[in-house]
Amino acid sequence: MSAVLQNLVNQPYKHGFVTDIESDIAPRGLSEDTIKLISAKKDEPEWLLEFRLKAYQQWLKMEEPKWPNVKYPKIDFQAISYYSAPKPKKKLSSMDEVDPELLRTFEKLGVPMHERAALAGVAVDVIFDSVSVATTYKQKLAEVGIIFCSISEAVHMHPELVKQYLGTVVPVGDNYYAALNSAVFTDGTFCFLPKGVKCPMDLSTYFRINTEESGQFERTLIIAEEGASVSYLEGCTAPKFDTNQLHAAVVELVALDNADIKYSTVQNWYAGDENGLGGIYNFVTKRGLAKGVNSRISWTQVETGSAITWKYPSCVLQGDNSVGEFYSVAVTNNYQQADTGTKMVHLGKNTRSTIVSKGISAGHSNNSYRGLVRIAPTAAGARNYSQCDSMLIGGECSANTFPYIQVRNHTAKVEHEASTSKIGEDQLFYFAQRGIGNEEAVSMIINGFCKDVFQQLPMEFAVEATKLLGFKLEGSVG
C-alpha cells in the first residue's frame, strides 16, 4: 500500500523547459547602484526611485522572518540578478509580432494565450520574466475607462494614480520581502476601475519565470473606485531549474465605497524534484484594503507549486459593512513546504470575514495554515467564520494549523472550525469495491474536499485547478 502510495505523487513537472530567448540581464547583486540601474533602465520618475531607495534602506535594517514553519538554507541576496528582460527583436505593436519562440512556450504550457483570450473573453497581460510583452483587449477596456496595463507603463501614463496608491496597502517597510520587492520590483500589473464601472470580463495575467537565477519581483496594484467591480485571475507556472529561485511579489488591492475586487490565483511554480532539490521560494505579500463602506475583497488561491510558500493574502476591513473573504487550497508533495493563510483585520463596524482553508499534504511535505483574525475595538458587530481542514496522504507528511484570534470588541462574533483527515485504505477500498480505481478515487476525494474553494473560482480556472490537483497528487495514493 504505502509503496503504491509513494508512487502516485511522483509525476515529473511538465512545464520544465527553458525558452531560448536572448535576455538582458543585470549583473548580480543588490546595492543602491543596482536599484538606480533598474530605475534608469525603466526611465522612471524621481519619486519612484526615492520610493525604491527608501525601501532599500528599510530592508537593510530588517531581518528575514524566522517564525514561518519552513526550513531552507540562507539566501544569498548578492547572488541574485535583479533585472532581466527579454530582448524583443523589434518593437511590437500587435500579438502577431510577438517572438514566435515565446508564443510556442505558451503553447507548451497549454495556454495558447491569444486563442484563450479570444475564446474565453479574457484579457491577458502577459508578463514574461519581468517585462510586459503584449497586452490585449486594452482598447476594449479603455472604452469603458478601465486602465489595464503593466505597472511600468502605468508609471509613465498614469503617474498620479500610481503615486497616490503605491505602497499605501503594503508600506515599503511592511516586512522583509515586501521591502525587498519595493526596492527592486521590475514589473507587474496595474489595473484601475473608475467609479461605477463593472469590468465586462475577467482580467488575467500569466506569470512565468524564464531566466535562471533571475529573481522575480512583481508588483501588482488594483484599484476599484466607488461602485466598481473586477475579477482578476493570476496563473503561474515556471520552468525546471536545479538552483533555487526567489519570487517575492507584492500585490495591493484598494476597494473604495461599494467596490468589489475578486482576486483568484492558481500557483504552480516549479516545486523542486522528488528529492527536494530546486524549486521556487515563493515569498509573497498580498493585501487588500476594503477602504470604503460596503466594499468587498475576496481572495481565492490554489497553491500547488513552489518549494517553499510563504503567503498570507489578507484583508483590512476599514469601511463599515465591508467584507473580506479567503478561500484557499494548498497542496504540498515530496519535500515542499507551505506556510500559508490569511489575516482578517476588522476595523469598521459590522465588518464580516470568511476563511475557508483546505490543506493537502502528501509525500514528505509540510503544510501549515497560519491565520490571524483581529477585531479592533472600533469593529462593533464584526463577524468572522473560519474553517481550516487538513488532509494527509501517506504517513510521512505533516499538517499544522496556527490560528490567532484577537478580539477587542465584545459585540463581535468569531467562529473557528478545524478538522484533519487522512485518505485511508478504507476509503480507497470502498471506491475499489464499486469498480473505481485508486487514481480516480483520490481525484474524487480531493475534489470533494476542495469543493467549497473550487466553487469560488471562475469556471475555466476551476477546471484547470481540478486537473492540476489530480496531476500533482497522481501516484501519491494507492
Place this chain on the structure above:
Amino acid sequence: MIYQDSKTLLEVRGLRATVNGIEILKGIDLTVRSGEIHAIMGTNGSGKSTLAKVLAGHNAYKVTGGSVTFEGGNLFDLEPEERARAGLFLAFQYPIEIPGVANSHFLRLAYNTVQAQRGKEELDPLEFEDFVREKMKLLEMNPDFLDRGVNEGFSGGEKKRNEILQMALLEPRLAILDETDSGLDIDALKSVTNGVNQLTNKDNATILVTHYQRLLNYIVPDYVHVMESGRIIKTGGKELALELETRGYDWVSVEQRTAARV
C-alpha cells in the same frame, strides 16, 4: 433458491487469511451456486466479516492459503476494483463517508464503470438521474440522497439503503451483505430486505453475513453456515438459524466438540 444444474459461482477451498500476522481464517470451504442465498452466522470475532473483506480484496488482509474460484477464474488474480467490475459486490457494514462528493456523481461513476466492463451502454447525467430514481423507489429512498455527499451525515439506516441502492445499480453476480441488518429499525429492515429480495434471481447469488436470525425472517436462506474461530463448523438449512436463535451459538460449539471426541 436451489436450482437443479445451476452454475457454480464461488468455490472457496481451504481459505486461510491473516491480519497483522494473526490468523483469522483457518481453512474455509464454501460453494455458492447461482440462484442460492447463503447465510453466514456466528459470534463476534468468528471471522465472518473477514471472510467478506478477503473475498472483496481488502489489502489489510493477507491470504496465506487455499484457493477461491469466482465464475471459473482465480479470484486472487484480480485487483479489488476488477473483482467489483466482474460482479462481486460487498455491501459494507460501515459504509464510508466521502464529504463533498455528490452521491449522484459517485453512483453514476460506479455504474458506468461496471457497464463499460460489460460492454453495455453508459449513461449521461440526465439519463442516469431517471434511471437511479426508479431504483430508489424500490428502496423507498428520498431523491434528496442524490444531491448529498456520499453517506455524508447519513443515518445508519440511510447508509444501508444507499448500499443496497448500489447493489441494485450494479446488478452483481454475487452480493455479500455484511451485517446489513445492524442498526436498522424494523421499517428500514423491511424496505431494505424487500429491496434485496427483488434483486435476487436464478442467475445471481447472495451471501448474508449476520449475527442475528432476525434478518432471515425477511430474506430466507437456502443454506445457513455457522462460523467459529475462522472455520465453518456447521452447515444446514434455514431451520438451523431458528435453532441457533433458541439455543444460542454455544450449542453448536459444544456439539462440534462432542462430535470430535466420538
